[in-house]
Amino acid sequence: MCGIFGIITNDKSSLSTTELKSVVNKLFKLSESRGKEAAGVAFLYKDSIDVFKAPVMASELINSKSYNKLFTERFNGSKSLADTVAVIGHSRLVTNGNEDIHNNNQPVLKNGMACIHNGIIVNDKELWKKFSDLKREYDIDTEIILALIAKFRKENYSLPDSVKASFKHIYGATSIAVILDNSDDLILATNNGSLYISYNENQDCLIFASEKYILNEVLEETKLISMLGKFTTSNVLPGTFYLVNLKDLKLSKYLLDENYVWPEERSKSNGASIKRNINEVQPDISYEKNLSEINKKFSPYNPGHASFLLKVNLKEINSLRRCTKCILPETFPFIKFDEKGVCNLCNSYSRINYKGQQALEEIIAPYRSKDGTPDCMMTFSGGRDSSYAIHYVKTVLKMNPLAFTYDWGMVTDIARRNISRMCGKLGIEHILLSADIRTKRKNIRKNVLAWLKKPSLGTIPLFMAGDKQFFYFANKLQKQMGLKLLIFSFNPLEQTNFKVGFCGINELGSLDKEKHYNLSLINKMKLITYYGKEYLLNPSYVNSSVWDTLFAYFSYYMISQKYLTLYDFIKWDEDLVNKTLIEEYDWETATDLKSTWRIGDGTASFYNYIYHRVAGFSEFDTFRSNQIREGYLSRDCAIENINDINSPRGESIKGYCDTIGIDFESTIKRINQIPTLYRN
Numbered sequence: 001m002c003g004i005f006g007i008i009t010n011d012k013s014s015l016s017t018t019e020l021k022s023v024v025n026k027l028f029k030l031s032e033s034r035g036k037e038a039a040g041v042a043f044l045y046k047d048s049i050d051v052f053k054a055p056v057m058a059s060e061l062i063n064s065k066s067y068n069k070l071f072t073e074r075f076n077g078s079k080s081l082a083d084t085v086a087v088i089g090h091s092r093l094v095t096n097g098n099e100d101i102h103n104n105n106q107p108v109l110k111n112g113m114a115c116i117h118n119g120i121i122v123n124d125k126e127l128w129k130k131f132s133d134l135k136r137e138y139d140i141d142t143e144i145i146l147a148l149i150a151k152f153r154k155e156n157y158s159l160p161d162s163v164k165a166s167f168k169h170i171y172g173a174t175s176i177a178v179i180l181d182n183s184d185d186l187i188l189a190t191n192n193g194s195l196y197i198s199y200n201e202n203q204d205c206l207i208f209a210s211e212k213y214i215l216n217e218v219l220e221e222t223k224l225i226s227m228l229g230k231f232t233t234s235n236v237l238p239g240t241f242y243l244v245n246l247k248d249l250k251l252s253k254y255l256l257d258e259n260y261v262w263p264e265e266r267s268k269s270n271g272a273s274i275k276r277n278i279n280e281v282q283p284d285i286s287y288e289k290n291l292s293e294i295n296k297k298f299s300p301y302n303p304g305h306a307s308f309l310l311k312v313n314l315k316e317i318n319s320l321r322r323c324t325k326c327i328l329p330e331t332f333p334f335i336k337f338d339e340k341g342v343c344n345l346c347n348s349y350s351r352i353n354y355k356g357q358q359a360l361e362e363i364i365a366p367y368r369s370k371d372g373t374p375d376c377m378m379t380f381s382g383g384r385d386s387s388y389a390i391h392y393v394k395t396v397l398k399m400n401p402l403a404f405t406y407d408w409g410m411v412t413d414i415a416r417r418n419i420s421r422m423c424g425k426l427g428i429e430h431i432l433l434s435a436d437i438r439t440k441r442k443n444i445r446k447n448v449l450a451w452l453k454k455p456s457l458g459t460i461p462l463f464m465a466g467d468k469q470f471f472y473f474a475n476k477l478q479k480q481m482g483l484k485l486l487i488f489s490f491n492p493l494e495q496t497n498f499k500v501g502f503c504g505i506n507e508l509g510s511l512d513k514e515k516h517y518n519l520s521l522i523n524k525m526k527l528i529t530y531y532g533k534e535y536l537l538n539p540s541y542v543n544s545s546v547w548d549t550l551f552a553y554f555s556y557y558m559i560s561q562k563y564l565t566l567y568d569f570i571k572w573d574e575d576l577v578n579k580t581l582i583e584e585y586d587w588e589t590a591t592d593l594k595s596t597w598r599i600g601d602g603t604a605s606f607y608n609y610i611y612h613r614v615a616g617f618s619e620f621d622t623f624r625s626n627q628i629r630e631g632y633l634s635r636d637c638a639i640e641n642i643n644d645i646n647s648p649r650g651e652s653i654k655g656y657c658d659t660i661g662i663d664f665e666s667t668i669k670r671i672n673q674i675p676t677l678y679r680n
Contacts, residue, residue: 002432003210004031004116005028005030006086008085009081010204011081014227015224020085021071023222027209028059029058030217031058031090031209032091034093035093035432036093037092037094037437038091039053039054039057039089040052040061040089041053041061041088042116044087045083048074049179049277050070051280052066052281054105055099065284086179088107088114088116090106092105095120096141096413101139104138108142108146110150113178113179114278115145117142120174121141121142121144121172122171122172123171123172127148134147142176145176148162148166159185159187163256167241172424174191181274182276187242188208188242188244189236189240190236190237190238191256191424192423192424192426192429193238195236196235197215198219198233198234199251200231200232201231201232207224213481219231238429239256240254240256241256303650306664310668312609312612313676316678317329321337323343323345324340324341325346325635326343326345326635327621328343329617332498333498333502334506344508346625348508355568357569363564368398369400374402374481376483377401377474377485378390378402378486378487378488379470379489380403382414390403391422392566394428400428403431404473404477406432406435406473406474407437409444409602410467412600417588421585440548442545443548446545447462450538450543454537455614455671457610459531462541463603465545465548465549465552468555468556471555471556474486474563475561486563486564488563488565491567493627494622496619496622498617498622502615503526524557528553574627581596590649591651594644605653609648609671610674612646613671620646621642621646
């Protein structure tokens, strides 16, 4: 989920201290795309390991005085490197462990080790309970890796066996680099392949990063090749790790799932005589407290209080006239009923004509790689449809996908953990591009507060505008990676045309078309006109989020998209999807929702509460109605469970408000004042 990187040079290298710093800075800047909430570096030189980290973006950290001292004081002003130097760095996307608590940021220090970690260990709590002799000091999941490695080394495991044994217990995508205070070996390990190394022909310099593209850019834009000769870049394959000797930079390769050696056959670590000091350099950076600080003033979630605030008049909603075939109510935009009470959506609906697996196999055949390298790119939100799609492409089609996630700040923790589960078990390289999450959440807050001044169902999509850039970045990353096949996992049953319907745009006729996320040209212009009018009527929308919203519109509607949609070929089976994910991957579900749909989207509980309360239906009604039309679900069954699924998700809504920094109670009270579409 984060960006990890590093460079190692020995005393044979002709690299200067200035050039070394230039390379590290470049690695920091390129890795920042994977996480912008914190950054840190561990610097090994001679008998010391210096660590510097702070809850700021990498581009800010490398301009700090403390960081720059590492490249002056440690070398005593020398221009040349007189000994081995190892620098490992981290650009963080916070997944657990508040970044305002210093020890939660990376590199993480424990038991004489400095570790940088990309991924999420989803069973860390269970492991702390299982190994009760280990002492937990931090909130971050990375700590358990260091605790386990130290435990096994203490039990006389060799360093390679300690790494193997530790990975045997962890679950979730994990790529690490570790410097030790008593060993001349640096650990580089991954269970999903999100790690690349470049090694020069003189064998005096090695660099590594989370992405091949980052290494290629560093080699192209710095003087490394002209100074040190040709570099060869390779993937650290899933389930593989290296020990890099810091003296001669020789690599010893191991498999994580090799058989373990019994204690009496293990070789003792030969690094016991080495002892380096680990020093922490105190941050000299002043930074704006993030939203987690703001959220501290809000009261904790109270289920009873939330149920009192979150009011939905089910009696009135259930008395709405609904289609006699599906369950859409009379408040649905542009809906009409015939003499039998059947709506125009049902009457004009054409069932999905699935093209079949054979047609899919014929299309993907030319792209299939023969050497196990990535042969396609898949967008991966962490929701159930994209999770099952990753499973299907890897295990059924036998392709080697590269998974891509755009994290705009509203990807839920459940989604992130499920991504880690899937990629770790399947051995899939995962590239996550992170927005400036603090800025994104500020933009959401500004738009929500503006909306609350003059609520309109048509402008609710402004809350989600920040995620639409994933189309732009998917195209960009596909080109960077040189992959010709892009696979999306849009579910055709999930079309939500009613959102533009509340803007006065009738797109109901596109329900049976393979358009997914698109509008006709004339309707794109109507949408611009509608939002322009809303902005004039409510000047509060004119804030710093405007440019982000325009970029979202451009990415969503204007960029040419060329992709294959998996569910155009294979039938979507809800029971099969849920069974596969939960039983084979221990896929995590929400505690406040019986359905597995929309649990990866942090905004869904909030806007669906508004739609349901004000209009009498939500996305769930449209989804169930499409299932009815396809013959997957009976109307009676849909009616039976829709009120339960539409029940307000108090915990999730409270979490949404806290995340973007708005008061839960006053927000819900304001929403409850909005006149409903069904009240006389």
